[in-house]
Amino acid sequence: MIAIGEELRQRGFDVVISISQPYASIAERSGLQTEVIISEAQFHEMVGDPAVWKTVRGVRRVLRAMADHFVVPHHDVIRKHYRAGETVLVSHPLDFASRVVREADENAKLAAVHLQPVLLRTPDDPPRLTPWPIEPTGPPWLIRAGYYLADHLGLDPVIRPPVNRLRAQYDLPPIRRVLDQWWLSPDRVIGMYPQWFAPATDLFQPRLVHAGFPLADHDDAPFDPPKDRPIVFTMGTAHYHSRQFFQRAAKACQSLDHPGILLSSHSENFPAQLPAQVRTCPYVSLQKLLPHCAAIVHHGGIGTTSQALAAGVPQIIRPMAFDQFDNARRVENLRCGHWLRRDAKLGNMLSHVLANATMTDTCSLIASKLKEPAGAKIAADQIVALL
Incomplete structure (x- = not known):
C-alpha cells in the first residue's frame, strides 16, 4: 500500500494512509501523510500472540481485532480527509469502513486493493486455505457451501456487528456475509500480483485488474552483499x-x-x-x-x-x-x-x-x-x- 501511495504522491496527489505505528516512518519517508490507528503496543500484542499464527484461530483473531478496534478510528480518518468528488478511497482487505462510506455516498469512489489472491472467492479455482490434505478443491457448489458455513459459523460473528453499527450511522440496512460479495468494490478490484501467478477465473474476469507485485524497496541503507551464496x-x-x-x-x-x-x-x-x-x-x-x-x-x-x-x-x-x-x-x-x-x-x-x-x-x-x-x-x- 505504501508503494501505491508513493506512486500517487509522485504524480502530485495528496495521499493519506491509515497505518500501524511500526510502519509509519517508512510511509513518511515516501512522502505520505500518516494517520496512526494501530499503536506500537497494539501491533506487537497482536502479532506476538501465538494463536494469531494458527490456521483457523489466527484468521478469527485478526478479523476480530480489526473489526472491534480499528473500523471506527479508520472511519474517523476518512471523514477527516474526505472531499466529495475529489477523493478516491483505496482499501486494504481489512478496511471495512471505506466500503461503508462508498455505499453511503453516491459520489464516493473505491478501489479495493488485494495484496494476495487467497482473499478472492473463486469457487471455480479455489485458493488453498489450510494444510489439511482433505481440503476440497471442487466442485464449485461444494466450495460455495464451504464459504457459506465459514461465514455463518466463523467470520460473520466477529466482523458483522461492528460493520453493521457503522452502517447504522448512515441509515444503511444491516448486512450478512460481509466477506462474500459485499466487501468487494463495485468500482475497481486490483490484484497486486501478475496474471500468471493467479489467473482471473470466470467469476472475476470482468472486474479484476492484475497490477503485478509491488516490488518497491524502501530501504536505502548501505548493503554489503554476501560472497558465499548463503x-x-x-x-x-x-x-x-x-x-x-x-x-x-x-x-x-x-x-x-x-x-x-x-x-x-x-x-x-x-x-x-x-x-x-x-x-x-x-x-x-x-x-x-x-x-x-x-x-x-x-x-x-x-x-x-x-x-x-x-x-x-x-x-x-x-x-x-x-x-x-x-x-x-x-x-x-x-x-x-x-x-x-x-x-x-x-x-x-x-x-x-x-x-x-x-x-x-x-x-x-x-x-x-x-x-x-x-x-x-x-x-x-x-x-x-x-x-
Missing part, C-alpha cells in the same frame, strides 16, 4: 516464535556444510549457539540480499514470496496461517520451490533444491518476467481513472 531463513519480520525453526535451520546448514543467514527483527528468536556456517541478521532488504543467495526458506507471506520470485531464487515455504498455504501451492505449481510440510524434512529438501538445475532455470525464467516491476504504477493508473 541460504536465507526467515519467518517474517512480525513473527516472535521462530527459535525452534531456526535451530532446525542451523542444523540443516551444518549437515549440508552450507552457509546460512537467519533473519529476524527479534533477537530472542536466534539460538544461543550456532554452527560456524550460520550467522544472524536483524533486518536486511530482501531485494538486495536474495540475488546473492542460493535459496530462501520462509513462511510464505506474499511480500517474501514475490521478492524471491523476482530474484530468481528457489524457495522452500513453511506456511503457518493466512495466505501462506495458497502462496506455497502457487510457488510449487510454478516449479520454483517446495512446500515444507514437516520440519524434519528440511535438510533433505534443501539438498534437493540446491542440486536441482531445472528448478534454478525455471526460477530464472520467472524472474525475467519481473525485471521491470510495474505493480504500483498500474495500480495508480487504475485509481486515478476513478477521479
